[in-house]
Amino acid sequence: MTNEETDKELYNQYLKGNKEAFEKLVIKHKNNIIYFISRYTKNTQIAEDISQDVFVYLLVNKNQYDFQYSFKTYLYMIAKCRAINYLKREKRIININDYENMYIEDNNLEEEIFKEEDSQNVRKVIKQLKPDYQAVIYLTSFEGLKYKEVAKIMNKNINQIKVLVNRAKKKMKILLEEEGFSYENR
DSSP states (O other): OOHHHHHHHHHHHHHTTOHHHHHHHHHHHHHHHHHHHHHHHSOHHHHHHHHHHHHHHHHHTGGGOOTTSOHHHHHHHHHHHHHHHHHHHHTOOOOOOOOOOOOOOOTTHHHHHTOGGGHHHHHHHHHHSOHHHHHHHIIIIISOOOHHHHHHHHTOOHHHHHHHHHHHHHHHHHHHHHTTOOSTTO
């Protein structure tokens, strides 16, 4: 049984009246949702509040989940929408729609930058990235979501996600090299 089958099964049990199944889903995903939302809000306490709103939305709108999609994708879509709504209310949103068709050819970059010894420096660099870059790096590298799922969460097409991932990696490489990390020696 895969994780996704487990999530769908738990949600289905919840729909049938099993409140403990919903609690298991909250416990399983809460911390990752808070981290994801904090990439937008830059504030953990606000992210915690918004994550509660995400799970309340699931409670109130329990029959809106379409089982053809991954539960995780659905959850992150709700989280992103809630975070953006918060930012709009606070007038802090940054519109990033100017993408260039610029790709990086370094396939090993992801493996290199996420090594355990560099994790603190990588986190520091990720915080310096634009919100969309932070989101695609988190969703693809930390959550292991496919580009199709990330595209749905971020309300973009797959080509835009590919551009974002490549530009984010390129920017991360530049920032890490500025911090004194060189990829030629690895």
